[in-house]
Amino acid sequence: MSEVQTVENMVSITIDGVEYKAKEGEYILNAARANDVFIPAICYLTRCSPTLACRICLVEADGKQVYSCNAKVKEGMEITVSTPDILAERRAMMEVYDVNHPLQCGVCDQSGECELQNYTLELQVDSQSYSIQDTKREASDWSSVLHYDPGLCIVCERCTTVCKDMIGDAAIKTTSRGGEALDKSWKDNMPKDAYAMWNKLQKSVIAPSNGTGSTDCSDCGECVAVCPVGALVSKDFVYTSNAWDLKKIPATCAHCSSGCQIYYETKPASIEDRTEKIFRVTNEWNYVSLCGAGRFAYDFENNIEGKDEVAFASAVEAFKQAKVIHFNSVITNEEALMLQTLKEKLGVKLINREARAFQRFLNFYTQASGNSLYTLDFKEVMQSDFVMSVGTSLRNDNPNARYAFNNVQKMNKGAGLYFHPVGDTLVPTFGKTVESFVHQAGHEEAALLLIIDLFADKDKLSDSVKEQLDRDALITTLGGDADKFNAAFDKMMKKKEKFSLMVGEDLYFHEKAENLAKLIAVLEASSEVSVAMIPPKTNSLGVALICDLDDEADGFTIGYNESGDFKLSALGDGDLDMPAMNQQEGTLTNMHKRVTPTNAAVDYHGYELNDIMREVAVAPKETIDWTEHLPTAKGFKAVEFDSLPNGYLNDGTENRGYVLETTSIEVEEVSIEKFDKSRGLEGEIAYRCNPQRQFNDFSDKAHQIFEGFGLYASPAKAETLGSKVEVTFDMGSITLDVIVDDRMEGNIVAVPDFKSAENIYELFAESRYQTVTIREV
Amino acid sequence: MSLEQFKNRNVGTQNYKKLDLEHSPTCGWCQFKQVVSRTFKPELFVGLWVTLREMGNALFRGKMHTTQYPFEKLPISPRYRAIHDMLRLLESGHYRCIGCGLCEKICISNCISMDTRYDENQRKEVSEYTINFGRCIFCGYCAEVCPELAIVHGPRYETASEQRASFSLFEDMLTPIDKLNLQQEYDGFGAISSNADENIKKTPLAY
Numbered sequence: 001m002s003e004v005q006t007v008e009n010m011v012s013i014t015i016d017g018v019e020y021k022a023k024e025g026e027y028i029l030n031a032a033r034a035n036d037v038f039i040p041a042i043c044y045l046t047r048c049s050p051t052l053a054c055r056i057c058l059v060e061a062d063g064k065q066v067y068s069c070n071a072k073v074k075e076g077m078e079i080t081v082s083t084p085d086i087l088a089e090r091r092a093m094m095e096v097y098d099v100n101h102p103l104q105c106g107v108c109d110q111s112g113e114c115e116l117q118n119y120t121l122e123l124q125v126d127s128q129s130y131s132i133q134d135t136k137r138e139a140s141d142w143s144s145v146l147h148y149d150p151g152l153c154i155v156c157e158r159c160t161t162v163c164k165d166m167i168g169d170a171a172i173k174t175t176s177r178g179g180e181a182l183d184k185s186w187k188d189n190m191p192k193d194a195y196a197m198w199n200k201l202q203k204s205v206i207a208p209s210n211g212t213g214s215t216d217c218s219d220c221g222e223c224v225a226v227c228p229v230g231a232l233v234s235k236d237f238v239y240t241s242n243a244w245d246l247k248k249i250p251a252t253c254a255h256c257s258s259g260c261q262i263y264y265e266t267k268p269a270s271i272e273d274r275t276e277k278i279f280r281v282t283n284e285w286n287y288v289s290l291c292g293a294g295r296f297a298y299d300f301e302n303n304i305e306g307k308d309e310v311a312f313a314s315a316v317e318a319f320k321q322a323k324v325i326h327f328n329s330v331i332t333n334e335e336a337l338m339l340q341t342l343k344e345k346l347g348v349k350l351i352n353r354e355a356r357a358f359q360r361f362l363n364f365y366t367q368a369s370g371n372s373l374y375t376l377d378f379k380e381v382m383q384s385d386f387v388m389s390v391g392t393s394l395r396n397d398n399p400n401a402r403y404a405f406n407n408v409q410k411m412n413k414g415a416g417l418y419f420h421p422v423g424d425t426l427v428p429t430f431g432k433t434v435e436s437f438v439h440q441a442g443h444e445e446a447a448l449l450l451i452i453d454l455f456a457d458k459d460k461l462s463d464s465v466k467e468q469l470d471r472d473a474l475i476t477t478l479g480g481d482a483d484k485f486n487a488a489f490d491k492m493m494k495k496k497e498k499f500s501l502m503v504g505e506d507l508y509f510h511e512k513a514e515n516l517a518k519l520i521a522v523l524e525a526s527s528e529v530s531v532a533m534i535p536p537k538t539n540s541l542g543v544a545l546i547c548d549l550d551d552e553a554d555g556f557t558i559g560y561n562e563s564g565d566f567k568l569s570a571l572g573d574g575d576l577d578m579p580a581m582n583q584q585e586g587t588l589t590n591m592h593k594r595v596t597p598t599n600a601a602v603d604y605h606g607y608e609l610n611d612i613m614r615e616v617a618v619a620p621k622e623t624i625d626w627t628e629h630l631p632t633a634k635g636f637k638a639v640e641f642d643s644l645p646n647g648y649l650n651d652g653t654e655n656r657g658y659v660l661e662t663t664s665i666e667v668e669e670v671s672i673e674k675f676d677k678s679r680g681l682e683g684e685i686a687y688r689c690n691p692q693r694q695f696n697d698f699s700d701k702a703h704q705i706f707e708g709f710g711l712y713a714s715p716a717k718a719e720t721l722g723s724k725v726e727v728t729f730d731m732g733s734i735t736l737d738v739i740v741d742d743r744m745e746g747n748i749v750a751v752p753d754f755k756s757a758e759n760i761y762e763l764f765a766e767s768r769y770q771t772v773t774i775r776e777v
Numbered sequence: 778m779s780l781e782q783f784k785n786r787n788v789g790t791q792n793y794k795k796l797d798l799e800h801s802p803t804c805g806w807c808q809f810k811q812v813v814s815r816t817f818k819p820e821l822f823v824g825l826w827v828t829l830r831e832m833g834n835a836l837f838r839g840k841m842h843t844t845q846y847p848f849e850k851l852p853i854s855p856r857y858r859a860i861h862d863m864l865r866l867l868e869s870g871h872y873r874c875i876g877c878g879l880c881e882k883i884c885i886s887n888c889i890s891m892d893t894r895y896d897e898n899q900r901k902e903v904s905e906y907t908i909n910f911g912r913c914i915f916c917g918y919c920a921e922v923c924p925e926l927a928i929v930h931g932p933r934y935e936t937a938s939e940q941r942a943s944f945s946l947f948e949d950m951l952t953p954i955d956k957l958n959l960q961q962e963y964d965g966f967g968a969i970s971s972n973a974d975e976n977i978k979k980t981p982l983a984y
Contacts, residue, residue: 106877106924107901131981139899239893239901242878270892271905 011075028068028079029057034651039081040090040122042115042228043156044069046286046652047382048165049411053157053200055193056093056119058086085191087123092130092194094123096201097154100134108152108230111242115228116154130190132202135179142172142208142215144706145296146224147238150177150205153231159206159223166289168406168430171217173209177202206231216742218692220399221295225285234280234296236704241267241279248282250646252588252598252656253294254330254581255695257535258378258400259590261288261646261656264298264582264601278582278601287648291399292693297702301602302570304577312607315576316615318566319346323555326351326562328756329537330696332586333595333636334626336539336546338613339560345617349553352543353761354536356551357508359544362533364517369524370667372635373660376500376532377592378404384498385412388529390419390447391516392504393689395426395743396750398534398591401502406430408500415492419447419478420506421769422687423714423745433492435485438746439478440680441687441769444507448519449675450474451529454489455499460526464672465519477677499529505536509688509768515673522672535591537696542589545634545660560609561697562756568609571697579604580698585624585641587657595636596657597644635660686727686772688764689750691741696754709755710737711774714744722776727751729763729770735777749774853932855964858915860944861908862931862963863951870957873927874947876903880919880928888912889919906947910936921967929963 009024015037022031030046032039041057044050050070057068060080068079082090097116105117137150157174164170179202187195208215224232246265253260262281269277278298283290325339325348343350366372378400381387387408394402408414409431418427418436421443428436439447452461453469461469472482501523507516520531535541543549557564560578567574570581583604587595610626613619620626627644630636637658644657691707699705711725718740726735727749736751744750748769753760764770802808834840844851853859864873876893888909896902920929933944944950952960962968970976 106875106879111878127978128980131983133983238895239876240895241893242882244882245878268890271890271907 011073011077013073013075013077013079015079016081022073024075025072028059028061028066028071028073028077030651031073032068032079032081036650037081039068040119041069042119042154043158043161045158045161045165045226047407047411048161051157051161053155053197054093055197056090058089058193060086089191089193091123091125092191093197094120094125095128095130096194096198098125098128099130099132099198101154102151104152107239109233109238109243110227110230111244113243114230130186130198132182133180135177137177137205140213141235142213143217143219143235145219145221145235145292145704146215147233147235148206149231149233151231152229153206154229155201155204155206156228157206158226158228159232162222162226162285162289163217165410166403166407167218167220167222168402168410168426169215169217169220170429171209171215172206172223174204175207177205179203218395218399219292219296220290221292222285222289225283225290225295234704236296237280246279247276249599249601250597251582251601252590252596252646253281253290254538254588254598255293255297255699256291256398256400257329257538257540257591258291258294258398259538259588259592259594259596260290260294260400261596261648261654262290262294266601276602284648287652287654289400289403293695293699293702293705294399296704297693297699298582299703300571300580300698300701301583302572302577302580302604302606304572304604304606306605307607308577311576312611315566315568315607315612318556318558318575319612319616321556322346322348322558322566324349324351324550324553324557324564325560326557326564327560328352328562328696329355329535329540329543330561330581330698331539331543332581332584332598332623333539333542333546333589333630334586334623335609336543337626337630338609338619340547341613341617343548348558349550350547351553351557352547352549354505354508355540355543355547356549357505357513357766358533358536358540359549361508361513361517362544364514365521365533366665368518368521368667368670370664371662372664373593373662374533375524375530377594377659378502378532379592379654380530381405381500381502381532382407383412384408384500384530385414386416386492386496386499387414388417388419388451388499388501390451390501390503391444391506391510392502392534393420393422393424393687393750394418394502395424396689396692397504397536399692400591401504401532401534405502409434413495415496417451417492419444421685421746422689422748422750424743425745426743433488435480435488435492437478437480440682441685441748442511442680443477443677444510444516445512445519445675446474446477446677448516448523450478451501452519452523452526455529456523456526461522462669462671464674465522468672468675499527501529501531502534503531504534506768508536509764509766511679511767512673518670518672521670533591539588539590541591541593542587542595545589545636546631563759571701577606579606579608584608585622587627587630587641587644589660592654593635593660593662594654594657595630595644595660597641597646635662637661681769681771683771684774685748686729686764686770687748687750688753688760688768688770690752690754691739691750694752694754697756700754708737708739709752709758710739712739712741712744712750712752714746715740715742717744717747717749721749721774724777726775726777728773728775731763731765734758734760734763847935850932853934855968856966857932857934858917858920858930858966859934860910860931860936861919861950862929862933863906863947864927864929864960864963865952865954865957867957867960870954872903872947872951873925874903874906875925875927876901877924879922879924883918883922885916885918886912886914903947908945908950910941910945917966920963920965923967926963926968929967930965 010021011024020035042054059068139149160172210216224234245267248263253262264278265280266276268274281298381404415433421441423438453471475482559567568578570578582601610619610623624641627641628638645655694707721738881889892905894904
């Protein structure tokens, strides 16, 4: 594990006379924070590049003034946090920040969580020495979720930094404010750094980088999270609540397999309605970045009056005669364990399409590699400097995988290779050394073979692989230009040490899934590349480990948030109501191979699965009493729910739940099937893929998510399609509105699967790509 | 603190004035004489005259001393803490409350509640505001913490009513717009001190 630091790469530094240990090559500011030493800083964001906008983190290191956010620690370095000169600089900077800052603290949405306010008090600013004429700056909405008030903005550039270095949209930038120039006399009359800071501040303000009034981005709202003042606020939250009124409930986001740490922030809905309502979602933004669904799709709770005894009785009857339980991956580990118990006791069959595909793929991988789980977690991917992605639509499937891919380019001077049949205009903008291959659907094996060819030690390969490695042919098959790529690749490989590969859902839903899993095992065994897998949906990994899933089943079916003869639903449309994820306690297994706890934020008055379990099989008192019984043979630990932590330490260590244990077994050499070029799909192709910010029925239910259910197509393709089309598959057809996704390229269209009622999985069957006919209606 | 003022127990220096009282009669005869003389003195009529005179004053000369409660009320101290008033700005007539929520936060009996929203003029609007007078203990913290002198304690001390809701809403406490000219500036808890101007530092302005 990279989190464990060996003694060799630690150095000792002295801060204000006290000796501390720090990781070699770390910035002074981070080293101080990891050791609980306070250095004031506004503009710096952990995991992003230093912007040097605020300059408040000025310290003295070995007798020289440096900015602690971009100066690295050295062995024996002596650091003084505050000298009289530095204090004078800092005080002048805070005075400058306070110049013309509106005195609306009383109504400001930051309401006491303001860093400007905190540092003004911390540095004891009790009078103002500077002044300049103010510029009129009007508040505006940047998108359906972002609200920006430039009057309150201190241009610390945290929003632009996180958008570029973490999210990868680079949708906002600093632009000219059009204010008066500073009087030259200030230059001689005020501290040097404060003057430089003011000079820049007076000239700039934040604006969408496309030059219009609205941002063209994925609406993740991370800029809102990092804003130290009340300038950037989510549009829905403006002036609705003070921060101090909100109760923070630590939880795990249940929309995708990232399982990000979040806080649901609740308070009574209004004066008339005293039930708790979620007002916003916040996160530990220094250590985790959310996507738009995580931040804005929070109000999907199932509001019901009370216990419906009649429905409950019929549910118990239904379970007694059930042959099949059909469920999806938006489910806790505990509930998955309950369903598995039902299978063992009553012999019902368990159907979960996405988890089943992933389970099968994991098993193939385990058989070939000997490891019970994939190698890397996504924190480790972020620390690599050469990252590759195969078989996942990076922008849509899993935002955190995308953030990792982007962050590697920006922070580690990294390089990237992106293989996907659907063209994407965003991924190539992540860095200068990102090469993307738009290959034919079905040619994923060629991508893996190319990676093996590029990185593997040829002596370790078996003949069945070696004979397939013809680099130039593979590049051509994948739609690249061999000469151009070879030249680019040499550049990409300069000074690279850690290699990572992310693979996704395309490979799990693939005719040649077994061969692909074997190729991944071969790649890991023969090269320095390590692999991380993206579980297809929220808790697919947990379900795949806990449940013994079936492929096909007939008979009386109970659907849990899925279709069935009797429907349990947290969406309010079933035969018996169930609590939604924000009304439940439990644990989720995320793609970082971590079992994380989530808590109930909103009241729920009805029955839950555990009540049914009590009637039809056995059950402990509470749902969370199942937590300690999760299968230890699969890597889970026998720990109580209440002892699971959910937070981060000051040095960024993730202290949430626990990490699944990986076991390894000895395996024999695997034989690889020959890649068959003719299996690539031709003609009109549909891809099962959700739009950004949509993952399931729950994100769809939330009022701040506007991405509709329709056929997503690139602008060029959409023009040829018309406004409404009928898409015909082998298994049936569906009529959809055409929606333009201007970040898509090429002819493949995307059909979302977030509405379970539409049964999209049936249409696509065992593949994510299908040839279809599209007809305008 | 010195304890001088407590240690000074010499109370004999004050200017007491002795009344010129007769000695009480000691013998039986003396007591009989006192009773007879007091009985037949005309002082009874002096008292009756005073009554008659004041009745005349009250009835015919308009010098009534009785307060006609509940039609009349005696003025009370500005520091008295009765049912809250919501004040308006004198110039614009707009309510002073900015919806900062400090009163809601500081309230120790947790009886203040407010809903706010972003209004059409890009301002924070208090869409609803209520005080639960069943729980309010009239401590005055809300008036003291209010940065705008918007919520203050008014002089309305009668809190008997058919429903408490009769005076718990924002509109009930708000100065009626037609009585804006009668609105009194608040002088009680939380009002600015008379020398407030001396205590502030001026911030330089570029224009």
